[in-house]
Amino acid sequence: MSRLHIVGGNKISGEVKIQGAKNSVLPILAATLLIKGKCVLRNCPKLSDVESAVEILRYMGCTVTFEDDVIIVDSQGAKNYDIPDILMRKMRSSIMFLGPVMGRFQKARLCFPGGCELGPRPIDIHINAFREMGIKVIERHGCINCNTTEKTSSREITLPFPSVGATENIMMFACTLKGKTVIENAAKEPEIEDLQNFLNKMGAKIHGAGSGHIVIYGGRELFGAEYKIMPDRIVASTYMSAAAITGGELYLKDVVPSHLSAVLSIFEKAGCHIKKGRDYIYFKAPEKLKNVKTIMTMPYPGFPTDSNPVIAASLIKAKGTSVIIETIFQNRFKYTSELSRLGANIKIDSRVCVIEGVEKLYGAKVEATDLRGGAALVVAALGAEGETYIDNVFYIDRGYENIEKVLKSLGGQIERI
Numbered sequence: 001m002s003r004l005h006i007v008g009g010n011k012i013s014g015e016v017k018i019q020g021a022k023n024s025v026l027p028i029l030a031a032t033l034l035i036k037g038k039c040v041l042r043n044c045p046k047l048s049d050v051e052s053a054v055e056i057l058r059y060m061g062c063t064v065t066f067e068d069d070v071i072i073v074d075s076q077g078a079k080n081y082d083i084p085d086i087l088m089r090k091m092r093s094s095i096m097f098l099g100p101v102m103g104r105f106q107k108a109r110l111c112f113p114g115g116c117e118l119g120p121r122p123i124d125i126h127i128n129a130f131r132e133m134g135i136k137v138i139e140r141h142g143c144i145n146c147n148t149t150e151k152t153s154s155r156e157i158t159l160p161f162p163s164v165g166a167t168e169n170i171m172m173f174a175c176t177l178k179g180k181t182v183i184e185n186a187a188k189e190p191e192i193e194d195l196q197n198f199l200n201k202m203g204a205k206i207h208g209a210g211s212g213h214i215v216i217y218g219g220r221e222l223f224g225a226e227y228k229i230m231p232d233r234i235v236a237s238t239y240m241s242a243a244a245i246t247g248g249e250l251y252l253k254d255v256v257p258s259h260l261s262a263v264l265s266i267f268e269k270a271g272c273h274i275k276k277g278r279d280y281i282y283f284k285a286p287e288k289l290k291n292v293k294t295i296m297t298m299p300y301p302g303f304p305t306d307s308n309p310v311i312a313a314s315l316i317k318a319k320g321t322s323v324i325i326e327t328i329f330q331n332r333f334k335y336t337s338e339l340s341r342l343g344a345n346i347k348i349d350s351r352v353c354v355i356e357g358v359e360k361l362y363g364a365k366v367e368a369t370d371l372r373g374g375a376a377l378v379v380a381a382l383g384a385e386g387e388t389y390i391d392n393v394f395y396i397d398r399g400y401e402n403i404e405k406v407l408k409s410l411g412g413q414i415e416r417i
């Protein structure tokens with residue numbers, strides 16, 4: 001089992017190219033099941049979650065190659081419509097295979113993905129939407145059995161909450177039903193727009209992604225496509241956090257600045273200087289950050305829950321008190337007890353996190369508690385005096401490609417041992 005060894009104190013500065021987005025490539029990989037043919041996906045990050053999705057596709061009978069940043073999926077031979085428990089448990093987001101599997105086979109058998117480190121992860125919004133689309137869903141013995149004979153749909157589905165995964169699942173299944181499906185209160189995250197663009201490249205007719213009102217004209221013939229995955233906005237916010245806590249200066253290449261508006265405005269409040277171009281961000285942190293009075297996580301275009309931990313880590317040494325309110329996940333703040341081992345002064349009351357800025361942080365032995373919580377420990381360790389050892393690095397590898405290599409190239413003293 002590997003761990004990260006970090007010696008803090010160096011400024012994180014330089015030029016960094018941002019990897020492709022995990023939360024974009026995962027649904028897009030699932031969507032390749034909608035056709036019988038070949039898709040070529042570029043800018044795919046090498047992550048364990050991506051490997052898990054590839055494993056599922058191979059289990060289903062697809063031929064998949066993954067070289068450099070290119071994944072080629074040939075779904076001609078897909079024949080299995082079930083996903084075994086062991087594969088479902090590797091990645092909670094495996095639920096997003098439900099829509100494409102139903103679209104391809106009109107039946108599906110998936111084990112329940114269960115909860116995760118962030119708290120309970122129900123899938124009621126997905127299931128209710130599928131029922132509204134004519135799918136018969138039976139939940140038994142921890143598994144979901146679905147089938148449908150419905151070939152036509154002209155439906156309006158109003159989501160009770162703009163769930164990212166449910167919006168994606170509905171979009172993918174609706175492509176295979178004749179007629180018009182409208183999703184109201186759809187999630188507006190940029191990853192949904194990326195999925196729309198990919199599906200449209202495959203011959204689908206979808207518009208409205210990025211707004212709360214998405215329209216899918218289904219039943220069109222779909223074919224193989226080539227597509228470039230968009231940049232990962234959460235990874236960009238992580239490297240900016242690392243520069244922010246160390247007083248560094250970054251030039252981020254291959255980013256979409258508009259995807260990061262809510263995050264950039266928080267960094268500006270903390271005293272960072274930011275310049276944006278079409279696909280780059282110049283970021284300069286002051287020697288010491290100012291506190292940010294309140295940050296509240298919200299569905300996009302609000303402040304992303306996945307950036308909560310890394311921003312919290314960057315504010316530990318800020319002047320004064322910062323407050324973060326988490327509205328999306330119940331257990332988002334687990335990582336804060338590990339940050340306290342480094343000397344952070346953080347108090348949690350249910351969904352509210354109060355950070356009293358401290359003068360210094362000191363290296364310690366800590367454990368990643370989840371993906372973004374693990375990234376927060378890396379950020380804090382870079383801003384701490386002395387040595388930090390981070391265990392459970394496998395969480396971090398779910399979402400960050402070569403985190404130690406990237407940070408080393410930016411001046412960080414970090415290695416995997």
Ligand code: EPU
Binds near residue numbers: 328
């Ligand atoms: N929810 C329900 N019922 C449902 C679905 C969701 O109650 O049927 C609740 C969830 O429990 C959660 C909230 O709604 O409290 C948001 O869930 P959503 O469905 O929007 O999230 P997701 O699709 O499961 C994606 C990302 C997450 C990211 C969230 C929110 C992927 C693969 N995952 O999850 O990413 O935090 O949207 O933006 O796209 C990460 O990358 O670290 C990560 C956790």
